[in-house]
Each structure stands twice: as C-alpha cells, then as structure tokens.
Amino acid sequence: MRELTFEDVTVRFGSRRLGTVAVDGVNLVVPAGQVVGLVGESGSGKSTLARAAVGLAPLTGGRIRLDGRPVQAFKNRPLQMIFQDPYSALDPRMSIGASIAEAMPRGEPDRRAEVGRLLELVGLSADRAGARPDELSGGQRQRVALARALAGRPEVIVADEITSALDVSIQGAVLNVVRDLQRELRLTMLFISHNLAVVRYVSDIVAVMRHGRIVEYGPVEQVLMDPQHEYTRELLEAVPRPGMPLGN
Ligand SMILES: Nc1ncnc2c1ncn2[C@@H]1O[C@H](COP(=O)(O)OP(=O)(O)O)[C@@H](O)[C@H]1O
Numbered sequence: 001m002r003e004l005t006f007e008d009v010t011v012r013f014g015s016r017r018l019g020t021v022a023v024d025g026v027n028l029v030v031p032a033g034q035v036v037g038l039v040g041e042s043g044s045g046k047s048t049l050a051r052a053a054v055g056l057a058p059l060t061g062g063r064i065r066l067d068g069r070p071v072q073a074f075k076n077r078p079l080q081m082i083f084q085d086p087y088s089a090l091d092p093r094m095s096i097g098a099s100i101a102e103a104m105p106r107g108e109p110d111r112r113a114e115v116g117r118l119l120e121l122v123g124l125s126a127d128r129a130g131a132r133p134d135e136l137s138g139g140q141r142q143r144v145a146l147a148r149a150l151a152g153r154p155e156v157i158v159a160d161e162i163t164s165a166l167d168v169s170i171q172g173a174v175l176n177v178v179r180d181l182q183r184e185l186r187l188t189m190l191f192i193s194h195n196l197a198v199v200r201y202v203s204d205i206v207a208v209m210r211h212g213r214i215v216e217y218g219p220v221e222q223v224l225m226d227p228q229h230e231y232t233r234e235l236l237e238a239v240p241r242p243g244m245p246l247g248n
C-alpha cells in the first residue's frame with residue numbers, strides 16, 4: 001500500500017465566472033496503511049475530491065500522487081472506488097462471483113478460489129458466489145462491492161458514503177467489516193461520510209472539509225478531543241455519545 005497525496009487540488013465546474021469551485025486548493029495526505037476519514041456536510045466537495053482521485057472528475061489545478069508519482073503513471077487502476085449505491089458497482093445480470101472475478105488482475109491463477117476467499121474476507125459465505133445482486137440485502141451488496149474493490153489489488157481504496165444508503169441497523173456491521181479489513185490488510189483508505197460518528201469509527205486520521213477546503217486535519221482522537229475549528233465543533237455536537245446507535 002502506498003501514500004496518497006493531494007497537492008493544491010482544485011476542481012471547478014463550469015466557467016471561471018459563473019461556475020462552482022467544488023474543490024478549492026486541497027492539500028491532503030492519506031498515509032500508507034491508514035484510514036483518513038473525510039467528513040463534511042453535503043455539498044462540501046467530498047465526492048468531487050474522491051472522483052478526482054480516481055480520474056472521474058477533471059482537475060482544474062494541482063496534482064494527485066501515489067508515493068510521489070502522479071496517479072496517472074500507474075497501470076492497473078491503483079485506486080478503487082466504492083460508491084454509496086451498491087447497485088452502481090454490480091451488474092444485475094451477473095452473479096456476484098463473476099463481478100468479483102471480473103475485477104481481478106489478468107494473471108490470477110485460481111479465480112474461483114480467490115472469489116471464495118474474498119467473499120469470506122468481507123463476511124459472506126463462499127457458496128454465495130452464484131447469487132445475483134437482487135438476492136442480497138443492501139449491506140450484503142456493499143460487502144460484495146468491497147470484495148470487488150479488493151479483487152483489483154488496489155494501492156488505495158476510496159469509499160464514498162458506503163453506509164449512507166443502508167438501514168441504521170446494518171450500518172454498524174458494514175463498518176465492522178471495514179475496520180476488521182483495515183486491521184488485517186493495512187489498507188490505505190480515504191473513507192468519506194457526512195457523518196462524523198461513522199468516520200470516527202473507522203478512521204485513524206480525520207480531515208474536515210467545508211466549502212471545498214480542508215479546515216481541520218489530525219489524528220482522530222486529537223480532533224475529537226480538541227477540535228480547532230468552529231465547524232468541527234458543530235459537527236461534533238451532532239454526534240451521539242459513544243455507545244449510542246449511529247445516527248444518519
Ligand atoms: N458534475 C458536476 N457539475 C456541476 N457541479 C457539480 C458537479 N458535481 C458536483 N458539483 C457541485 O460541486 C459541489 C460539491 O459537490 P460534492 O462533491 O458532490 O459534495 P459532497 O460529496 O460533499 O456532498 C456542489 O456544489 C455540487 O453541486
């Protein structure tokens with residue numbers, strides 16, 4: 001796993017005069033083997049930053065690097081993104097096993113065994129490989145989306161609001177999978193949510209985004225105990241105390 005860095009990244013939609021600056025000069029480091037939780041209210045630019053990282057939004061300015069090299073210089077899609085809506089990642093006509101296998105590198109010797117291994121890694125039974133997405137719950141589909149992202153052996157995973165569309169009752173289970181995977185595989189991950197309680201649960205580092213800028217960045221405990229920015233304090237006030245169910 002490698003370190004992901006955003007250097008002075010700007011993304012503008014539309015014209016210079018009438019357009020929107022969705023991401024405004026962002027500098028952000030996702031250290032190798034760590035989870036950076038990116039939090040901020042809706043419209044703050046989180047998804048645009050994520051999409052820029054995987055090449056889905058054009059940069060107006062700045063650079064995105066992996067271990068110092070431009071991300072575009074890497075072959076085999078070094079970043080894998082997981083989206084809020086698990087349907088968008090999974091072809092409804094394909095079995096989930098085929099969807100996962102499709103994301104594997106060319107030289108994978110035993111795809112079937114690897115599909116089984118990945119399904120079990122995300123807490124699903126290997127014998128579900130033949131199931132179609134519509135036979136699964138939303139939480140199970142997000143597990144499959146995670147397995148599919150891992151199948152591509154990415155350097156970095158970008159997860160954008162992956163629990164936001166799920167029932168509160170199953171959000172925790174999916175977050176546990178993310179946390180367990182992180183402990184086991186030391187993933188480098190940019191984990192995005194509008195919900196600070198969700199971000200806190202899985203992150204080593206928190207970055208707070210507002211109006212296209214990072215207004216606060218630091219180790220999760222430090223930011224939560226001693227927030228420096230007024231906006232972070234506001235986000236914290238909306239968070240239930242530890243032990244309470246996750247809000248949405
Ligand atoms: N493709 C687009 N075209 C024009 N404006 C966009 C586009 N995508 C996002 N925006 C605008 O950029 C801003 C940030 O959006 P977004 O990155 O989706 O925020 P978040 O994920 O934090 O909710 C918003 O004002 C949004 O309307």
Ligand SMILES: [Mg+2]
Nearest residue numbers: 046047048161
């Ligand atoms: Mg978003």
